[in-house]
Amino acid sequence: MTEPLAIETEADAREDEYALDPELVAAVMESVDVADRVGVLALIAELHVADLADLTEQIDSGHRRRFIELVWADIDHELLVELEEGVRDEILAFLAPEKLAEAVRELESDDVVYLLEDLDEAARSKALESLEPADRAAVTKSLAYPEDSAGRLMQSEVVKAPPFWTVGQMIDHLRAADDLPEDFHDIIIVDPAARPVGTVALGVLLGARRPVTLESLMADQFRTLHVEEPEADVAYAFNQYHLVSAPVVDDSGRLVGIITIDDAMEVLEDEAEEDIMRLGGVGDEEISHKVWAITRRRFPWLAANLVTAIMASLVIAIFDETISSYVALAVLMPIVASMGGNAGTQTLTVAVRALATRDLTATNAMRVVARETMVGLANGCAFAVIIGAVVWGWYGSAALGGVIAAAMVVNLLVAGMAGILVPIGLDKLGADPALASGTFVTTVTDIVGFFVFLGLAAAVLL
């Protein structure tokens, strides 16, 4: 099926090119309602399996089971790999074990690993049994590596050759092979101990004449990945070094598999997504999760925030007499805290990203800390002038304007320092800076904001 995308001249019309047509989803659900299998199959016939997965996610869960049961025999079972976890689990829960086993047999080894790693013991061994012995061994071995490691991500089907082979030998070997991997972009050159010594890109192989040896065609640089390396590092290496594929080796340096860029790209996307979610104070939720699953996942983040909010309140409570004799303070104090929270969040967002991309290192850390402090001071001064003037005009009190201005300078300065020091500190402690920085930083800016503003007011105004 060759299916070039429709070409439209309006940029606007193109904007939703990749969005699933809501009318298609509605039509599928209607056909499912009347159990019109042929109709459903006709509707989804043109869809790429990734779009079919999106469709399956978008169908409401009432229709989902009937949809899958109607079309299961006729669809590409790579669907299971494309689905988000929540929906996949839902489907695996009702899918007969022999149907799952059948699907597993059709998949590449890295996809099988991805699918099986979340299954419970019983379902996993049932699925493993269905595999050919060689595939079963490869999958079992991969599952023995730590979760989220290169070993889980790699595929064991590798095209390799010794350095002394010629282009002609290599091509003859490939033509004779009956089970080449679906996607491969490089030949891995290995020494007699099966250790990778280089790679030959297929494009280079094809451009060379038959008598040329592979050794002379090897790329200038090549990198191996250790099988227990975290997948986040794998993704980083692909992005940093523009790798297309990379051999995976064990402790003794022997080739055990290969990772291709499409898998690395998915990890890169997942890592960025994880950072975004953690910075936003949400865990590993998915758009298809139900109310209770979401509520439960968000609760701990809100609970942490409640604790810090109560701590800030305790600071305010110290000054309750000041506030009751000068109620304008209650009106104005959230401004100082809010500006500090925002300035701190700006700094920590930049810091968390720079740590993730390894742009913030021991070399430039002191320079960046100094800079963030200066930026906090500079914006603190700018907003001190603005808010000081506003408050002077509003309440007709130069003293009150001066107090809020001074508190603004201090809190934005502290925000800059906390925004950079907290993520660097968490990173040094081995924690994920995206995970907890936000709570720490806003706690600092709230407490400092309230304390300095109210404390100064108590000293100056009363």
Place this chain on the structure above:
Amino acid sequence: MTEPLAIETEADAREDEYALDPELVAAVMESVDVADRVGVLALIAELHVADLADLTEQIDSGHRRRFIELVWADIDHELLVELEEGVRDEILAFLAPEKLAEAVRELESDDVVYLLEDLDEAARSKALESLEPADRAAVTKSLAYPEDSAGRLMQSEVVKAPPFWTVGQMIDHLRAADDLPEDFHDIIIVDPAARPVGTVALGVLLGARRPVTLESLMADQFRTLHVEEPEADVAYAFNQYHLVSAPVVDDSGRLVGIITIDDAMEVLEDEAEEDIMRLGGVGDEEISHKVWAITRRRFPWLAANLVTAIMASLVIAIFDETISSYVALAVLMPIVASMGGNAGTQTLTVAVRALATRDLTATNAMRVVARETMVGLANGCAFAVIIGAVVWGWYGSAALGGVIAAAMVVNLLVAGMAGILVPIGLDKLGADPALASGTFVTTVTDIVGFFVFLGLAAAVLL
């Protein structure tokens, strides 16, 4: 240079595998200080050009110019493409035009476009003049496409063939060609009007015998990208459909170039980064920017926050008499606002991501809005019980506990609704939901939080 990564058995030791060694950076700066060119070159000899770029970024700007001038003649000038914008601009400002021209001649066409698009008119034409006529034509054409479009991202060097060619003909053609692209993974099959009709993966070509026609080896599915398609959509397509390369076509469907997955991966990373930065209230800043550049970029976001904070203060001011007779309200009111802000941020973070990944669509929008409202209600009730009990215990007033509990339910409910409706609304209006959602949502939760809590207190307690 073959340089497999050092293999270490400790996970901790591996953690910083990809981080640049701070001692190396220090050593380079010391050698630069004494203008020891040979010493510097020895230090950087083993570095991948991407790491060399990181090193150049990490050297402080005092040393940077001298470093570049020392090593320029001996390094890979792809360095310019790997650098972040701020540092690149700094270098381009002092690099002699003929040196830039020389560097440009070494690069692939897509890299040249990337480099030239930010140059001013004079520098750009100077650099263009240095190119061979054919390359100059390709680059000029690419620069004529909109910024951040597929046309800017593609490379014009494409390996193409008619469908009736045999594997043998294709291989002979590739062997005879003297300027194959550096990276290519697919042969693009074109019809007589130069329109792509399919692709043949190099791995498949290599596995087939010489008399087989290319047509019979074409991949099941293939996708073309329109030359004016936004690069964000290009990245989405690569990720969604696991593309390795995709032909780019013009309005008439004719092949004009090709985009490979490594370029798409960079765009995907950039897009995720942009979302993170915008959600964190920061613009397009870089870790190497100076104090003033950063201060200026962050100012508008803080200014927007100041306006909304003042609006919230105006709401509090309505109730200043209530507060002065019941100062506990001033102590407690930030808790309600803060919890609302956090709950709203959670929802909008998920919504912004789901919109970016096209998981939130017209089909499931109503369902997701309903769910977020329910989640807000559920967590609102949970935290109402908790904070109600805390406040009752703290102030010994069941009425005050009841007031803050009720305000918590309302504000978390509103936070859920605002958190989902604001990004969906901005998206419908064609705005980037990551850009402004945060400010809108926290404005809503601050104002509602203060108003409901103080309003209820005024009604119930006085």
